[in-house]
Amino acid sequence: MNKVIFTDLDGTLLDLKTYSFIQSIDAIEQLKSAGVPVIFCSSKTRYEQEFYRESLDIKDPFIVENGSAIFIPKGYFKTQHPFNSYLTDDYEVIPLGKSVDSIRRSLAEKREKYQLKFAYYSDLEPEEVSTITGLDMKSSRRAMTRDFSETILTGRLSEGCYAELDNEGLVSIPGSKFETVIDSRTDKGKAVEILLSIYENEFGKMRSYGIGDSKNDEAMLQAVDEAYLVQRPSGEWAPLENTSARGVIGIGPLGWNKVANMIIK
Ligand SMILES: [Mg+2]
The missing domain is CATH 3.40.50.1000 (HAD superfamily/HAD-like)
Structure with a gap:
């Protein structure tokens, strides 16, 4: 086989x-x-x-x-x-899965609504991504070019965010280091x-x-x-x-x- x-x-x-x-x-x-x-x-x-x-x-x-x-x-x-x-x-x-653009819009709304300070890839410069993740600069740029998901690199979502993400058909998945928000389907x-x-x-x-x-x-x-x-x-x-x-x-x-x-x- x-x-x-x-x-x-x-x-x-x-x-x-x-x-x-x-x-x-x-x-x-x-x-x-x-x-x-x-x-x-x-x-x-x-x-x-x-x-x-x-x-x-x-x-x-x-x-x-x-x-x-x-x-x-x-x-x-x-x-x-x-x-x-x-x-x-x-x-x-x-x-x-849903496009990264719609996921970023949703996260930005919640950050504003709940006055949170979390940051994800598209908020950061490659240098910052490199420092946070330990990736070199080239790898950081590759990680920042996303199509279907966004990763919270600093700060945290709040309980209210999770409930709202759920209503929007999104979910946050814990990884080895960071949590990633993607389409829940x-x-x-x-x-x-x-x-x-x-x-x-x-x-x-x-x-x-x-x-x-x-x-x-x-x-x-x-x-x-x-x-x-x-x-x-x-x-x-x-x-x-x-x-x-x-x-x-x-x-x-x-x-x-x-x-x-x-x-x-
Ligand atoms: Mg792993």
Whole structure:
């Protein structure tokens, strides 16, 4: 049976602090030779994920901004699928979430109404984003180019904000470091299910694997056949309620490497 891996990036494939993937490279090379697609499924944007796809020479589809859209390289699948999509120069895009412009409008309204001081990407200069996130300047600019979600980088939303976001069909999802506001109809799990159905439409039944490190990955881990949690830098595994994910010994990319080796065997 064909295999496919869905993986989180921050704290999973990438080191949580340094964003390094050095510990995952060997396993990725082996997966590529074995023809196992590695699907990034992360809160990261298209431009951020493209950087890692290029660095690791991965040519598979990817899921951006917490399940807000699926990017499929043009010509990757030969068979038709039933999902609404549009074409860009390089990709077929299946959008699942509201646009970032509408999300920013909603957040700005709440900040004014409740006199709050939180800031998100588009409020800040690349230098400030770099200081807050630890990303270098280029990476900061990539993170700031968003399509479907906005991330609170400083300050906090208030209880009233959460209730209003809910009424507007938006939700705030806690990530490894920051909370991200997205369309409440989207989640990593739904995007994984859609992409998996497209794979199975083309190749027949697939064996699916998921690797993550946080609560933010729960829906993705529920949507796959075999789910794994890597250790957090503290050595603990994220406490998840509704998943049969197995904890792997190994922090971030070290744990990722172990799971990947097991999948290859
Ligand atoms: Mg993570």
